[in-house]
Amino acid sequence: MNSYRWSAALLMMTLTVPTYTWAQGCNLSVGPGDVDFGQYNRTTLQPAAGRLALPIRHLNLNLVCEAEQNLTLVYRAAETSTQGFMLGRLGVYQLSVLQASVDGQPVQWAQLNTAQSLSSGTWVGVLKDDRALQPVRAGSVVRGRQLTAQVEISATLDVSVRDSKDAHTWQAHGAFEIAGQHREVHLRTGFAPAACRPALSDGGRVDFGRISQGQLNRETITSFSRQTALQVDCDAATRFALRAVDNRAGTVAARLPAPLPALFGIGRGHTGLPLGGFTVRLGAGTGRDGTTSSALSGDCAAQVWHQAPDMLLQHDGRLSAFKRVHSPGSLPGAWQGLSIPLTIDLHLAPARLLDLRQETPIDGSATLEIIYL
Template sequence: MHPTARTLAIVLALGLATSAFCASTVDIQVTGTLVPSACTPVLSVSTLHFGTVSSADLHPERPTALIEHAPTLTVQCGTPTLYGLRLVDNRAGSAYGPGVEGRLGMGRTAADEQIGAYHLDVDPERSTIDGRRVFLSLGDRTGNLWGTSTAQPMALPTSGSLLGLVDRAGVDTGAVAVQVAQLGIRAHGLIAPARGLTLTDAVPLDGHVTVELVYL
């Protein structure tokens, strides 16, 4: 039995047992949606290689920008499907800098120092949904509350929020159903100031992130 189904079965069994001992009752409504087909996200590259950077090229007092990448994220669904996108940072806690939405970690030095950070932004100018222009909207983790859709680039969120794909600007009703999304990604990163890094040996950049598609 699926864990979710097992939890529901226990809750319902407890409710029935309780009703046998008291007159008061409570109704529980169970809702959900079965989607007709799954969606598959595919990135055009498997690795984002930011190159080799000499410690002599790092600024001592401020972050040093890395080369940028421009891969494409394709989401293919069997039929038009409503969903949101977000990231799971598998190196959580290692991102350098303030808590900006979408900030991803690059690992730590041997001295446990944060190496740097990177973002994966969706660029509407390089993106389409079912051949149409795309706008972006940021929603909460439930997909019930959404911000106003915009043509400005937006980072794929890491806080549990959802990035929705919209076909119009200036609306706050959330994502629309999409069958094929072609999303241009801007991958940009930085290395922390050299003054705060112990660089006696070569330090590998160790980022790892999962793109999560959430059905709405």
């Protein structure tokens, strides 16, 4: 009976943490003091579990004291939520203490409850609003002169950020407190709705010149080819796709040497019959970083992609995007700049079907749209 009481008393001594007066003669360093998660756009942040995860960041925390001290660690921030500490209006971040040691020996962390005693259950290393962590070893609170630890910072943004049409910067600050020392850290991240600007060589004009009657095949299709280029420049590395629109829909001649969704109209002759059609072939592009692109074909919802080198643009809603040649898989890459060679093939109907008694303009027109993925 006495032995049982003694054991219980010892357990209470082990798990009860008295309130200490903060000691002097210590030096605390936390670095880096400015934590920048970077700036992102709607294509560089992908949703997971209803949030947009930012890259993990780390801090190094070092405390050196002249004498042995209580090493209760607290982090205080101006704004908190049930998910952690607020990073601006739409962000949240959490702090986890990793790889900690006291006087050169590894320790775990336990959380103090409001009664200033160690919470029961497994050891944790997550700092919460005004809830202190205490270093423990073998179930006992540890005091010491020197503490080193790595602090992992994980942050997320609300998915509504992706719908923003304006640029934003979110900032937050907080402070670590331990052994009478106080060190602030500042955190920030930014969002910009990165814009991509497409430009076609010669302003998008492809001139086949004057085609004479003698250049046309009477019974078969006659084809001509020209080269041009599409340049896409973005404010930041951005995943994008191209969608084509046929501005002369319904004016494609029959039996042309390409699938109908890839044929764009060039207007009608004086008799009302279609003159032919043209196709746009995507070549291997070159990124601003010097890497080579390969074309991808995707469904209208941009959910399924497959490789389609040397592919034809299509105007049926399907998308065209670009991956780096040596990257694995078949998903579009993020490009800050990309130059894509285009081959324009003009196909004219057999001469016997055309009214060649007077000059007829070839009036093809297509629009290329940038779709952000």
